[in-house]
Amino acid sequence: MLHQLTLTDLTHRLARRECSAADALQSCLDQIQRVDGQLHAFLSWDEADARRQAEAADAALASGITHAERPLLGVPIALKDVFCHEGQPCGCSSRILQGFVSPYDATVVSRLKKAGAVVFGRLNMDEFAMGSSTENSAYGPTLNPWDTTRIPGGSSGGCAAAVAANECFAALGSDTGGSIRQPAALCGIVGMKPTYGLVSRFGLVAFASSLDQVGPFTKDVRDSARLLQVIAGPDSRDSTSIPSPVPDYLAGLGHGSLKGLRIGLPREYQVGGMDPEVSAAFQAALTQLTALGAELVEVSLPHTEYAAATYYIIAPAEASANLSRFDGVRYGLRVDGASPEEMNSRTRGTGFGPEVKRRIILGTYVLSSGYYDAFYVRAQKVRTLIRQDFLQAFQKVDAIVTPTTPTAAFRLGEKSDDPLQMYLSDIFTISCNLAGICGISIPCGLTATPRLPIGLQILAPPFGEATMYRVAHAYEQSTPWHRQQSPLS
Amino acid sequence: MSDFDIRYVARLARVALTPEEEKKLGNQLGLILGYIDQLKQVNVDGVEPLSHAVPLFNVTRPDIPAPSLDHEAALRNAPSKASGLFVVPKIVE
Numbered sequence: 385m386l387h388q389l390t391l392t393d394l395t396h397r398l399a400r401r402e403c404s405a406a407d408a409l410q411s412c413l414d415q416i417q418r419v420d421g422q423l424h425a426f427l428s429w430d431e432a433d434a435r436r437q438a439e440a441a442d443a444a445l446a447s448g449i450t451h452a453e454r455p456l457l458g459v460p461i462a463l464k465d466v467f468c469h470e471g472q473p474c475g476c477s478s479r480i481l482q483g484f485v486s487p488y489d490a491t492v493v494s495r496l497k498k499a500g501a502v503v504f505g506r507l508n509m510d511e512f513a514m515g516s517s518t519e520n521s522a523y524g525p526t527l528n529p530w531d532t533t534r535i536p537g538g539s540s541g542g543c544a545a546a547v548a549a550n551e552c553f554a555a556l557g558s559d560t561g562g563s564i565r566q567p568a569a570l571c572g573i574v575g576m577k578p579t580y581g582l583v584s585r586f587g588l589v590a591f592a593s594s595l596d597q598v599g600p601f602t603k604d605v606r607d608s609a610r611l612l613q614v615i616a617g618p619d620s621r622d623s624t625s626i627p628s629p630v631p632d633y634l635a636g637l638g639h640g641s642l643k644g645l646r647i648g649l650p651r652e653y654q655v656g657g658m659d660p661e662v663s664a665a666f667q668a669a670l671t672q673l674t675a676l677g678a679e680l681v682e683v684s685l686p687h688t689e690y691a692a693a694t695y696y697i698i699a700p701a702e703a704s705a706n707l708s709r710f711d712g713v714r715y716g717l718r719v720d721g722a723s724p725e726e727m728n729s730r731t732r733g734t735g736f737g738p739e740v741k742r743r744i745i746l747g748t749y750v751l752s753s754g755y756y757d758a759f760y761v762r763a764q765k766v767r768t769l770i771r772q773d774f775l776q777a778f779q780k781v782d783a784i785v786t787p788t789t790p791t792a793a794f795r796l797g798e799k800s801d802d803p804l805q806m807y808l809s810d811i812f813t814i815s816c817n818l819a820g821i822c823g824i825s826i827p828c829g830l831t832a833t834p835r836l837p838i839g840l841q842i843l844a845p846p847f848g849e850a851t852m853y854r855v856a857h858a859y860e861q862s863t864p865w866h867r868q869q870s871p872l873s
Numbered sequence: 874m875s876d877f878d879i880r881y882v883a884r885l886a887r888v889a890l891t892p893e894e895e896k897k898l899g900n901q902l903g904l905i906l907g908y909i910d911q912l913k914q915v916n917v918d919g920v921e922p923l924s925h926a927v928p929l930f931n932v933t934r935p936d937i938p939a940p941s942l943d944h945e946a947a948l949r950n951a952p953s954k955a956s957g958l959f960v961v962p963k964i965v966e
Contacts, residue, residue, distance in 0.1 A: 461925040487946040581927040594925035623932035698956030704886060713959050715950035727962050733889030741888055742898055746905060748886040766915050771923060802909055803901050820926020
């Protein structure tokens with residue numbers, strides 16, 4: 385079945401003309417038809433537009449264009465509902481953007497198209513990327529393809545569920561505090577957050593601009609490197625995009641040995657509340673990394689315990705400013721009022737869901753007169769300390785490993801009434817965004833009953849993606865976990 | 874946080890809340906503020922704040938005119954428009 389292939393294997397088949405781009409798309413559409421009623425990963429898709437793109441890809445292949453020239457030629461790739469895709473709806477799973485049609489392409493979308501991808505479908509998410517379970521979508525939750533009584537993680541839960549269920553060959557999501565790595569871990573696939581500044585944010589709806597990065601969801605590490613290669617690199621439309629050339633990530637995957645690499649184990653991540661099966665899988669992964677030749681070194685990240693508090697000041701503060709644009713004037717929902725202020729407040733009161741309101745109000749509070757220094761500026765200073773912790777650790781080691789999450793996927797509704805507990809489910813992923821480094825989650829085990837995926841997180845220094853991929857690829861290729869398929873695959 | 878006034882902050886944020894929302898969000902935010910209050914324990918003397926992690930400053934593009942979003946495209950998603958403009962409730966009597 386075509387939809388079960390990796391992105392890389394599909395490109396090989398397309399290149400050999402053993403299948404067409406139209407066949408590959410049809411296989412995805414059939415799979416969506418078969419399983420998405422149980423998952424609700426997709427909010428919508430434009431079948432006619434996707435078929436036109438697939439036909440164009442087939443014409444290009446027939447004219448002799450190769451994957452060396454257009455690396456994603458004919459590959460169906462879906463998007464989190466947070467990217468502008470010209471002529472297509474973009475709603476951030478929020479009522480306030482109901483009916484919005486993107487007037488232009490995000491830079492990452494135009495790069496996918498230029499590389500020949502068939503870009504189709506909007507994937508469900510926590511509203512405005514705020515959440516860890518995809519239960520905050522205004523259009524209902526996405527479910528985990530390994531166990532449909534459980535959440536897929538979030539905020540990019542639709543991306544993770546869709547790739548884990550083989551509804552598309554890969555997806556793009558966004559990660560502000562773990563929103564790619566955490567759902568990838570809980571759905572048993574590969575999810576990667578690039579170094580801040582590596583991938584353009586132009587056309588990504590902003591949540592917290594100093595933390596947001598775009599990254600790929602894929603079925604294995606090689607596919608991840610392939611997709612990052614396409615979307616990374618300078619963009620004059622994003623002033624935080626770093627003007628440096630992008631290395632060849634595929635060439636850097638290596639041949640399995642980790643000899644000479646030093647891998648750090650942060651002593652502060654041995655926290656209470658970690659599930660024993662997650663802990664056991666992590667220990668087994670450490671043994672495997674040693675067997676591959678890596679040297680394990682204990683490192684210290686002393687400000688780890690303050691990362692969640694720092695994040696839940698900085699991210700809501702930035703969000704409260706970014707989301708002020710949803711005012712009922714230029715786009716989206718409007719609820720009328722007698723004055724502009726009444727119209728704004730009613731529109732936002734009606735259009736935003738509870739988690740978005742919580743964060744906007746929290747962010748407004750920590751930025752308000754009298755509290756700005758005590759909360760916001762103090763959090764920015766602690767952020768400096770968190771970044772310094774990592775930069776110091778990376779003087780001693782090439783990469784750092786942690787579990788991606790403290791537990792496997794939790795049940796629908798289990799944490800939805802307790803925002804603080806939900807926030808703490810991101811405890812291992814948020815420091816990476818605060819420090820601006822890169823990180824990836826790859827499968828490293830399954831719980832016994834029910835069988836639920838467990839993720840291994842590999843963190844590397846700023847612009848250390850090549851090292852991160854080398855470790856991830858060596859581990860993946862020497863273990864069976866990435867070949868495990870969800871029951872709905 | 875005894876001085877957290879949900880009504881006042883919601884007004885600053887331009888978010889209309891129902892009385893039930895005020896109560897529920899107010900309680901939840903009280904717990905969250907209690908949690909983030911732990912940052913007061915960190916010694917930040919002499920530490921510079923980090924606004925973002927990229928060492929880039931004052932980035933400008935070349936000063937060359939280029940097309941931007943055209944008028945019609947910019948208005949296409951407007952909930953209310955007239956004469957090529959966004960329509961809002963009356964501001965000045």
